[in-house]
Amino acid sequence: MTPQLMDPILSPHQLSLYNTGRMSPDRVIAAFAARRPQLDRILSDLTAEPPESRAQHHLVVGQRGMGKTMLLARIAASLTKDDAFSGRFLPLVFAEEQYAVDRLSKFWLNCLDSLADLHENAKDRAAAAAIDEEVERITRGAVAHAKNDQPFAEETLSVFIAAAARTGRRPVLLVDNLQIVFERLSQEQQHSLREVLMRPGCPILIGASPSPPPTTSDYGAAFYDHFKVHYLRPLEEQEMRELLLHLAAAAGRDDVRQRVVQHPARFKVLRQLTGGNPRTTVTLFFLYAEDFAPSVFGDLEGLLDRVTPLYKARLEELTDQQQVIVSAAADHWNPVTAAKLARLTSLPATTISAQLDRLEKTGVVERVEVFPTDERRADYGTTTQGYQIAERFFNVWFLFRNASRRQRREIEFLIRFLETFYEPSDRTRIARSLVNEESISPDRNLLSQALADSLEDPELKTWSETQALQEALFAAHEDNWGLCAGGLRRALGVAATRISDNPFDDWVNAAAVLLELNFGEKLLSFLREEQADVKLMPWYEAIAAHHAGDRRFLQNIPVEARVAAERLYDGIDRRRTVLRNACARNEIRRS
Amino acid sequence: MRNITGSPVENGDFFDRPADLARLQREFRSNANILLTAPRRVGKTSLVLRLCSLEKGVGRHGVYANVEGCHDELAFAEKLVDALNECGFHPELMNRVALCFRGARQALSGMKVGAAGVDMEMGEAEDPDHSTVGRALESIFRKIENSDTAVLLAIDEMPELLLALLRQEHGQDRVSRLLHWLRSLRQTYRRNIRWIFLGSIGLDSFVEERNLGKTINDLTPMSLEALTEEEAHAFLIALGESNDLLLDEAERSAIIAKVGWPLPYHLQMVFHALVDIGTRKSGTSAVEAAFTELMKPANLSRFDTWRQRLDEQFSAPDATTAKDILRHLCQHPEGRSREQMLNALMSTRRNADAAAVEDVLARMLLILQRDGYILEKNGSYAFRSFLLREYWNCREVR
Numbered sequence: 001m002t003p004q005l006m007d008p009i010l011s012p013h014q015l016s017l018y019n020t021g022r023m024s025p026d027r028v029i030a031a032f033a034a035r036r037p038q039l040d041r042i043l044s045d046l047t048a049e050p051p052e053s054r055a056q057h058h059l060v061v062g063q064r065g066m067g068k069t070m071l072l073a074r075i076a077a078s079l080t081k082d083d084a085f086s087g088r089f090l091p092l093v094f095a096e097e098q099y100a101v102d103r104l105s106k107f108w109l110n111c112l113d114s115l116a117d118l119h120e121n122a123k124d125r126a127a128a129a130a131i132d133e134e135v136e137r138i139t140r141g142a143v144a145h146a147k148n149d150q151p152f153a154e155e156t157l158s159v160f161i162a163a164a165a166r167t168g169r170r171p172v173l174l175v176d177n178l179q180i181v182f183e184r185l186s187q188e189q190q191h192s193l194r195e196v197l198m199r200p201g202c203p204i205l206i207g208a209s210p211s212p213p214p215t216t217s218d219y220g221a222a223f224y225d226h227f228k229v230h231y232l233r234p235l236e237e238q239e240m241r242e243l244l245l246h247l248a249a250a251a252g253r254d255d256v257r258q259r260v261v262q263h264p265a266r267f268k269v270l271r272q273l274t275g276g277n278p279r280t281t282v283t284l285f286f287l288y289a290e291d292f293a294p295s296v297f298g299d300l301e302g303l304l305d306r307v308t309p310l311y312k313a314r315l316e317e318l319t320d321q322q323q324v325i326v327s328a329a330a331d332h333w334n335p336v337t338a339a340k341l342a343r344l345t346s347l348p349a350t351t352i353s354a355q356l357d358r359l360e361k362t363g364v365v366e367r368v369e370v371f372p373t374d375e376r377r378a379d380y381g382t383t384t385q386g387y388q389i390a391e392r393f394f395n396v397w398f399l400f401r402n403a404s405r406r407q408r409r410e411i412e413f414l415i416r417f418l419e420t421f422y423e424p425s426d427r428t429r430i431a432r433s434l435v436n437e438e439s440i441s442p443d444r445n446l447l448s449q450a451l452a453d454s455l456e457d458p459e460l461k462t463w464s465e466t467q468a469l470q471e472a473l474f475a476a477h478e479d480n481w482g483l484c485a486g487g488l489r490r491a492l493g494v495a496a497t498r499i500s501d502n503p504f505d506d507w508v509n510a511a512a513v514l515l516e517l518n519f520g521e522k523l524l525s526f527l528r529e530e531q532a533d534v535k536l537m538p539w540y541e542a543i544a545a546h547h548a549g550d551r552r553f554l555q556n557i558p559v560e561a562r563v564a565a566e567r568l569y570d571g572i573d574r575r576r577t578v579l580r581n582a583c584a585r586n587e588i589r590r591s
Numbered sequence: 592m593r594n595i596t597g598s599p600v601e602n603g604d605f606f607d608r609p610a611d612l613a614r615l616q617r618e619f620r621s622n623a624n625i626l627l628t629a630p631r632r633v634g635k636t637s638l639v640l641r642l643c644s645l646e647k648g649v650g651r652h653g654v655y656a657n658v659e660g661c662h663d664e665l666a667f668a669e670k671l672v673d674a675l676n677e678c679g680f681h682p683e684l685m686n687r688v689a690l691c692f693r694g695a696r697q698a699l700s701g702m703k704v705g706a707a708g709v710d711m712e713m714g715e716a717e718d719p720d721h722s723t724v725g726r727a728l729e730s731i732f733r734k735i736e737n738s739d740t741a742v743l744l745a746i747d748e749m750p751e752l753l754l755a756l757l758r759q760e761h762g763q764d765r766v767s768r769l770l771h772w773l774r775s776l777r778q779t780y781r782r783n784i785r786w787i788f789l790g791s792i793g794l795d796s797f798v799e800e801r802n803l804g805k806t807i808n809d810l811t812p813m814s815l816e817a818l819t820e821e822e823a824h825a826f827l828i829a830l831g832e833s834n835d836l837l838l839d840e841a842e843r844s845a846i847i848a849k850v851g852w853p854l855p856y857h858l859q860m861v862f863h864a865l866v867d868i869g870t871r872k873s874g875t876s877a878v879e880a881a882f883t884e885l886m887k888p889a890n891l892s893r894f895d896t897w898r899q900r901l902d903e904q905f906s907a908p909d910a911t912t913a914k915d916i917l918r919h920l921c922q923h924p925e926g927r928s929r930e931q932m933l934n935a936l937m938s939t940r941r942n943a944d945a946a947a948v949e950d951v952l953a954r955m956l957l958i959l960q961r962d963g964y965i966l967e968k969n970g971s972y973a974f975r976s977f978l979l980r981e982y983w984n985c986r987e988v989r
Contacts, residue, residue, distance in 0.1 A: 041866065048593050050602075054640075056595045148703060150662050151696065188662055188758070191751050195660030198599060198636075217893035219963030220792070222659075225632050225856060226597040228863060231890065362892065 020069045025077035032074040033246035034278040035067045052201040060208040062232030065279030068208035072174040090169045103149040104189040108156035171203040178207030182215045190222035234276025237267040275391030330398035335368045335386030366390040512575035520547035538564035592833040596859045599636040624786040628793045629815035632856035635789045639745045652678045652742040659748035662755040663704040708765035736780045743785045750792040770806035823853035845875040850977045851924040894982040921983035926971035
């Protein structure tokens with residue numbers, strides 16, 4: 001069913017990434033689309049819950065960004081706004097991170113806090129104040145109980161149960177990151193909590209966790225198989241389509257809806273890029289909103305900043321060995337075999353296999369078929385198992401944020417992104433519009449470079465090469481050799497044109513400027529590192545002769561390169577003269 | 592009947608097990624007190640809740656007390672009094688005793704109960720009935736015994752309380768004293784009071800490991816099994832009818848065959864998966880899809896700890912034997928007899944002494960049952976959970 005356009009409730013930029021907790025129930029309801037079946041099932045279970053039942057408790061399991069927090073917020077919104085629930089249940093929402101809860105008394109105190117918040121939001125200040133007073137009273141002696149929390153926990157629980165009973169509604173505890181609470185509670189206190197949750201008429205716990213906490217899967221643990229578990233799986237293409245259509249409707253953007261409908265092929269790419277992750281899908285919604293215009297890339301870096309906490313947390317959740325493996329796979333971008341990962345990481349093959357197995361289970365990497373392209377290999381023409389980072393946008397982020405040679409990586413990440421996201425015709429369209437612009441910002445320059453590098457269009461490649469050389473020279477003027485080398489490296493990577501001896505040739509000009517700025521030594525060393533002393537031998541030798549200050553130096557090089565090198569030497573020489581004269585004129589003007 | 596997984600069920604959600612209930616009632620009529628054992632998730636608590644409810648229906652009191660949140664003897668006593676109070680039994684007496692306990696708790700002021708345990712004094716020396724925690728409780732039992740009403744006391748998760756006591760000062764001594772005291776109560780008040788103990792950890796294993804077996808030798812052991820095939824069909828029919836997802840015989844048979852040992856929890860879990868994949872189509876393909884979903888690597892990865900635990904828990908030779916047993920069993924969903932397992936072990940230990948291997952096998956089977964890996968029915972051993980079995984098959988065999 002296609003969602004109908006409604007009065008706009010959200011702008012694309014209000015589709016919050018991390019502040020679901022601060023969205024009003026109306027906004028949550030408007031933005032929610034991806035996890036409708038799970039919502040319906042949980043609400044249906046709540047509806048069927050008799051008042052004094054020993055409740056069915058729920059656990060929502062999914063990786064970060066899979067929609068756990070949003071689902072909990074949506075349940076809370078229903079329990080608040082829907083008449084069928086609001087008279088029966090008290091939705092108590094907790095801060096997303098429950099790091100402060102290290103004992104059961106604090107858990108119940110949080111419940112009391114949340115209940116007081118609920119009263120305050122409902123403008124029932126007297127009820128909120130009554131809870132605050134009770135909390136003040138019971139916490140006064142709490143220090144004395146620091147070593148034995150149990151009596152205080154029981155007292156806090158009684159106060160909470162009584163305060164909830166006064167509302168005549170049953171508390172529903174919506175606890176995100178439930179695994180943190182379980183990790184910090186002692187075994188004894190976990191059993192105490194379980195006992196409370198097995199009482200008739202008990203609070204109903206709906207928790208969320210990135211994976212099932214050990215206490216729910218260890219046979220001897222308190223909450224073994226205690227919850228109804230709802231796994232949040234990656235969205236399918238159709239579900240992503242529905243999500244985007246829903247967002248378009250919520251944002252009142254019929255144009256976006258049209259684009260979604262008219263470009264069905266893009267879902268495959270979007271699915272690949274996001275790994276079916278709803279949060280990343282929402283994040284990339286703005287691309288649709290802006291019709292994939294070049295201007296959106298001004299926002300792309302901001303977007304990468306915004307997803308950094310999400311992805312950083314995902315990386316940090318991994319063990320040290322897993323981080324090494326994920327880094328190598330992300331660095332590789334394309335599917336990589338376990339054997340190659342073993343070479344890249346210097347880890348034993350058995351370790352790699354075991355860790356890849358775990359990484360696959362947690363959805364960080366995915367198994368794909370690899371087709372060896374080297375005809376000399378025995379396995380040419382067959383397929384083998386390879387691995388790649390499951391969520392391609394995570395890989396894009398990794399290349400952007402976690403590589404040492406930053407400037408180079410920036411380009412690389414953009415190329416990967418563009419190659420994945422745009423078809424060649426789109427890329428050409430965007431690139432040409434950028435080439436025709438008169439002035440270009442550094443961000444746009446980066447984009448245009450990446451676009452050109454991702455295309456086979458010779459005109460665009462030449463333009464890209466020129467841009468890179470200009471950037472290198474600008475950096476050299478600023479005395480920033482690192483940035484200068486980045487530009488040179490990109491220009492060498494494109495190498496679209498043949499170097500001529502014309503003093504106005506970009507390469508000749510670059511050599512002259514860098515020599516005049518006394519970067520000769522660094523330039524030669526850099527060119528050797530990049531093996532340009534072989535690939536561009538005449539140009540390299542011409543620079544080396546200039547640096548040595550002697551044209552006869554060229555007599556030592558192979559004859560087939562010598563003539564070209566001598567012409568380039570002369571071209572550079574003429575250009576240096578022009579530069580010196582210009583410099584002198586400037587000096588005279590300044591004086 | 593709702594689709595409930597994990598929590599105990601009552602009233603219309605409980606799938607009736609008349610034979611098991613009748614068995615328990617028969618034992619109570621012949622003055623037995625019962626120790627109900629079964630692996631986790633078989634449905635002990637739900638069964639006992641139904642039993643309590645049936646007791647109420649015939650004018651007796653069925654009192655259920657989950658004591659796993661209790662960390663000392665006083666809390667245990669408070670929990671019992673609260674549970675009796677909820678039945679409306681002698682409210683005046685209950686309130687008085689409850690007040691005594693509350694006073695004693697306040698007097699402790701955050702301190703722990705200490706070595707006295709169940710003999711902890713409550714500062715009411717002038718009233719011998721209420722001078723200690725134990726005596727206060729005993730006064731209630733006397734009252735019950737002298738009344739016209741019988742009471743069934745169902746104590747759930749007793750070993751959790753005992754484990755909590757063990758972790759405290761004088762733990763061993765307090766555990767022993769509490770168990771002896773409970774035994775003496777059972778021996779003294781036999782006319783109107785019946786007891787049933789149950790729990791995630793078997794009380795029998797707990798006392799056996801601590802050489803306290805005689806403290807419960809008066810209890811009649813009874814076990815609760817998985818559903819029979821016939822019951823499992825009836826269970827799935829009822830569940831389907833209540834949840835608008837009717838399952839035909841082929842679908843039900845496919846589920847039961849895949850699950851192997853039809854525990855209510857596992858049937859509920861498969862049903863949840865069927866609903867979760869959003870299918871409404873009939874046929875065993877939907878059942879296949881639900882199992883495929885349940886057995887996805889991400890869903891099975893939680894069993895990694897079950898595998899790792901064997902190496903941590905056992906010596907290397909014992910861990911090898913445990914893994915060999917489980918590797919063998921995971922290929923036989925229908926179960927294997929002890930002899931068949933011995934043959935399988937001997938096939939990889941050709942020079943070993945068969946008697947010694949048999950000893951190790953017997954010991955490992957007991958431990959693997961206790962720890963929830965396997966269960967035994969009519970002399971046949973199988974994986975308790977079909978998911979764990981599938982995990983083992985993926986990791987160790989395929």
